[in-house]
């Protein structure tokens with residue numbers, strides 16, 4: 001899953017798709033489309049388009065801003081590329097508009113907990129990724145060192161199991177669900193590595209696992225590398241996740257991630 005961030009402030013690739021607007025962030029649709037095209041050429045089967053930064057400390061944007069950033073990109077990708085489009089959003093209005101514009105997956109870091117989100121997905125045929133997060137993006141890493149979990153693995157697992165059960169009781173079939181432990185979302189580096197080490201445990205839910213470790217601080221903290229030098233560390237973590245059953249890898253670096261997927265496939269089928 002290649003990432004196209006239509007935000008001025010994402011931690012890794014923010015502002016790269018910006019064009020000159022009068023005092024405000026304006027997205028360059030051609031740049032976004034070229035980015036998506038290159039990722040598909042490198043092997044991506046999903047493109048995740050997001051208009052709200054979820055990096056630690058990020059402020060929320062209005063629904064209208066999110067719509068203005070995301071929908072033109074989804075429409076352009078739908079017209080030009082044969083790829084599954086994922087909309088990275090927690091807003092019911094953006095979910096509906098994204099689905100109407102061709103998104104087949106909703107990637108919700110708030111696991112459909114926003115009022116109206118469950119109904120928006122239920123009324124469609126779209127799949128949804130339910131992610132675990134403790135706190136909110138604006139505050140989640142402020143107190144991460146004091147963030148307490150009895151057992152991070154059990155708590156994240158119980159949360160995801162409850163969300164899966166709730167969605168299926170509300171009429172969103174299990175076959176439409178993905179789960180994600182939410183690396184970096186209200187977790188210390190140690191929590192993240194405990195989750196990575198025990199990722200196979202989440203397979204017990206019998207729902208495909210999506211993960212996102214690309215260029216995150218859990219890679220930077222142990223390698224001492226700045227954001228744009230975290231490729232090798234991200235691929236190493238990806239390889240461990242694949243070996244533990246991860247099915248979809250959300251990444252900024254599709255070509256290198258595809259190599260890890262191919263090596264893991266050859267290893268698994270040897």
Ligand code: 9MG
Pocket residue numbers: 050054088107108109129131180182183210211212213250
């Ligand atoms: C939007 N976003 C940022 N990081 C993410 C992650 O790890 N998983 C998912 N599903 N979405 C993410």
